[in-house]
Amino acid sequence: MTRTEMTQDEINAIFPKVAETMADALGCDVAKVKPSASLIDELGAESIDFLDIVFRLERTFKVKIPRGKIVEEARGTLSEAEFETGGVVTEAGLQRLKEFLSEVPAERFGSSLQVANIPRLFTPETFCKIVIRQQRSARAAATPAA
Amino acid sequence: MNNHFCAFSFVDRIHPGRSPDHISGSYLVPSSVCAFPVSLAAEAVGQLAAWAAMAAVNFERRPVAGIASRFELLNSPQPGQWLDLSVDIETIDSDAIAYSGTASASGVPLIRLQHCVGPMVAVADFDDPQALRERFALLCGPGAAPGRFGGIPPLIPDRSGGEPGSSATAVFQVPTDGAFFADHFPRRPVFPGSLLMHAKLELARALASEAPPAPGAAWVLSAVLDMKLRAFVPPGKILDMEARFTDRSSESSAILVETKSGERPVGSARVFLTPTAIP
Secondary structure: OOHHHOOHHHHHHHHHHHHHHHHHHHOOOHHHOOOOOOOOOOOOOOHHHHHHHHHHHHHHHOOOOOOOOHHHHHHOOOOHHHHEEOOEEOHHHHHHHHHHOOOOOHHHOOOOOEHHHHHHHOOHHHHHHHHHHHHHHHHHHHOOOO | OOOOOOOOOOOOEEOOOOEOOEEEEEEEOOOOOOOOOHHHHHHHHHHHHHHHHHHHOOOOEEEOOOEEEEEEEOOOOOOOOEEEEEEEEEEEOOOEEEEEEEEEEOOEEEEEEEEEEEEEEEHHHOOOHHHHHHHHHHHHOOOOOOOOOOOOOOOOOEEEEOOOOOEEEEEEEOOOOOHHHHOOOOOOOOOOHHHHHHHHHHHHHHHHHOOOOOOOEEEEEEEEEEEEEOOOOOOOOEEEEEEEEEEEOOOOEEEEEEEEEOOEEEEEEEEEEEEEEOO
16 A cells, blocks of 8 residues: 555545544544544544444445454565564564555654554554545446456 | 343344344343333343354354444333344454344334444453353244343432533442343453443433423433443443533533543443423
């Protein structure tokens, strides 16, 4: 999920609706939902809020979002062993994660990232990109093969 | 007395014709109880959804109370009534169940739940998976013997402050013991989210009574929106509750009810009120 796969215009087009959906789920003012805000550290999201956000986005955008598989998707072609060792993301894993979560400022990744802390990196823009990917997948699935 | 499947179980039968996206069942409210709060009708619908979810994942995981986007309070259940329970399942996987559902009695709708989400947890941490399998088979077959529920104790938050007619704070002491803890859950007692909702509705009702919509009229609780439960509440926990009007007009009003344990948010809900004339 790199920036080259989708344009900023695409992200900007759906961000207001994503922000509104997140504000409803988190019970906060929509103005607080900035594209690069950490959902956990800045907006106070907990695991139940992530579930809430995902289901609300599914209903709003009529897409299916693969719950609990965001980290798996982030791993891409790397095997689990290549991606993490003892619960800590490897150098190769970190590189892959930075590409996948290209919207997250580099300094937030740190040098020793626990797999359990990956959701701390997620931002509203992360979810914009997930929605766009799922919309594209749905469109591709609906298009008859030539 | 073993209160498993007795003190806090609200599905007596699961009807034939279950499908991946629908399940229905029934529950007889014992005529011996003096009241059956509307939050327990919601619990019954949630428990029916939980049976569908557990069966879908071979009783390895089970859902717990999490989110109800909309909970409409249409009519009050009465002792002695058969509740017809119906659940439409949006999705079930090892992380969560998403569903909507209703409870009705003799064709009269009592409650409607929309867009509920129950996060899944490991069954074995809370209950005996084999006992649940056997219970499910019983419910899908001949059904359970009705009349096992003995009622709940008064769950009234203790008012501690606020501004009359505008806000109310209260302390809520979760009971340290109660028959329902043996059923919810046998391996890890947790105060049911539906009973916490009941306590919140009591506080909202008390606040609403202080600010009637007009002379000769009163507020009626009509719906609960964005109900979210963030943490397990163990027996004996002391919770702080706050209720405050967030919108108020002569046609409708809303009260936000929040619950905390110390600084930690435990749950929240927005209660909607509609006016009615006092007879």
